[in-house]
Amino acid sequence: MSVMQGATRGVDSKIPGCRNCPLHNNAVASPDLAIIESFKVAHGRAWSGDVIIDQGSRRPRLFTLFSGWAIKYKSLECGERQVVHLLLPGDLVGLETCTMGMAEFGVQAVTDVTFCSFDADRFSDFAFAPDISRRIMKLQAYESAMIAERLTAVGACDAKSNLAHLIASLHLRLLGLGLAQERGFRLPLSIQQIADCCGLTPVHVHRVLRALREENIVAIDCRKIEILDPEALRHIARVASMETPQDAIL
Amino acid sequence: MSVMQGATRGVDSKIPGCRNCPLHNNAVASPDLAIIESFKVAHGRAWSGDVIIDQGSRRPRLFTLFSGWAIKYKSLECGERQVVHLLLPGDLVGLETCTMGMAEFGVQAVTDVTFCSFDADRFSDFAFAPDISRRIMKLQAYESAMIAERLTAVGACDAKSNLAHLIASLHLRLLGLGLAQERGFRLPLSIQQIADCCGLTPVHVHRVLRALREENIVAIDCRKIEILDPEALRHIARVASMETPQDAIL
């Protein structure tokens, strides 16, 4: 079944299209950005549930997500897994596999996805041009800060604040991408996947979501989130969500 | 009271000294590394408990920790705080304040510390030289991966595994720096700080540590950790700790 639809489909979003790929159309014109275009190898696609990067793999991979959602996760031998970061259209994926030479984390498509891949074996041939490296560093810093924010929500908050933070920060990111409305967005994650993001069980996630609905703060229906009371949501999510910059696309 | 002593004092460790500062002695000779030396502004020091970077500050700061421990944390209005990363001798501190223009996290000295500071206002003048940016990216990638590992331990494991992972991964990092023995190391954190790392209460941390001692896995005494059964420790810490590279010092 294709899960890909709605928000992640539109061409009228702020996300660079596949034809007008991140590599090709970039607000900041620069000779460096022109060079990097030649390292774009192919457009790819994968289906909902496909593993895109194998945890533990030593093969460098690098691509930008064009459409759809993916998760970056770490799974443990005991069967548990923790989602470390949600990958949205425009995000750079697999950078660690190039800089560390090893995939510490797995990446799996949540919906059907399309992406533009780079020639990861020649990473050093293009990544260290000043303009490129500045952008990569900024991307890394923001991703790292988002992971740390998540750690804060998981470690220092109760389940309700934790979930509220997840929703609020996703909403903010999606708004920046033109993939959310002022009061709601499509959330293609299963309850299980949401639970893996928050370090909770699916059962408990469900209960907390119901509580949030009963308090008229957020309503979830058919994988659509409706934010009924943004003010209250931000207040419950004791971890404030960081603004993500508009120009953070490589 | 000075908390600075023992392991973090020695000059015979693998950590670059203040005279032989990270900027000045680096295994990989490179013209780029020579350039960056001129951006070193001063040696600084701070005392146990001092806040080195204010959460929310917009002033860019950049330095390498020379001796002592510090914590990078996020505190919430409700009084909770989460330690996001432990900063050890040789670590680069404050990079986010340069790349994002804002301190999303606070940094506080755990012990007395000394550091070498850069001219953060001229960050872009030296950070994007190919050799420098490669190293910065690698550092960022490893820090980010360590934070994600922590998130995994906090989110997907119980208290015992969580603490075991903290101890095991710290041991590995310190071994790489020559600041730990094969079977133990000095841990200058208070129980409260350990709790803030793990997202637990001090009371519970204490109970879990006692349990680990009773099982003859690790013993803590006077802020010294003794690893009685490394094998069991790694097993209990279901999240495997990543090796940190030897050359990750800027």
Place this chain on the structure above:
DNA sequence: CGTCCCCTTGAGCAGAATCAAGCCTAGTGG
């Protein structure tokens, strides 16, 4: 029509938090 998977809901349990008291050490002042 039946199967499968995921969501939903309830009942009971347990891991971790809270509350509260005693203790030990270091620092302070008489």
Place this chain on the structure above:
DNA sequence: CCACTAGGCTTGATTCTGCTCAAGGGGACG
């Protein structure tokens, strides 16, 4: 030199958040 204080560690008793187990429901697909 010793009494006093303060802060952090230790421990027990109790509470509660979130987990486990288990059963019922609904949509998609063969």
